[in-house]
Amino acid sequence: MTPHLTTRWLKLMSLFVVLLGLLVAFGAHPATALPATWLSDIVFWPFDGAQPLEAPAARVLAAISGGVMAGWGAMMWLILDRLMPADPALARLLIIEAILIWFVVDSTGSFAAGAMVNVLLNTMLMLAFVVPAWFVDGRRVAIPS
Template structure:
């Protein structure tokens, strides 16, 4: 993968992260919460309807999480489009470090909270979002 292709993957990663922000933020509005509720139910496998957004604290935490995800996605997009052309290897390492940090803490917290299935989902998401970013871009 060359540097231009790597930037394209970074943009894909940015969208993969950032689009979860608005999805989860919908959970703050009871009339629009179903996509967020379903996503949370999926991540807390099995799909059993046990997850809901009835508690104010859940909606509040979802608003914060949605904001962080959108902001993180925007940051990765900016790194890919504005800084990567100038410093491709440091940018790749920064994005990879952020993804690995998310993976480790999210998975550990999921397991500790009794939702180990989410750690399994996290492996899939990590592999998709990192993709070829594991390796430096080749010249050319």
């Protein structure tokens, strides 16, 4: 992958994380909770409607985790947009380390909660970031926006 293509891919994945965070955060309000409820039901396969986000504790955790996820995606975008051209080695380190920490914590918690589909989804998202970031060259290069 060229540096330009790698950066574009990683920015696209960062935007996906922001949008997924917003979807989860919308689970905090009954009027906008349906997509987050479906996501919750999918990760606790089978898709059977048994995981509604009705409890106030579930709703506040959706708001908090969705907000953190959206902010994390935005931060990754800024690392890629502002830091990658100046210091690709540092940008690569920040992206890979953050993704791996998220992956271990989220997947361990998902496994403990019995959400095995989420572990699979986490693995796919982790690879979508780590594989391209792993091959980022540590030299400073001009990356077009």
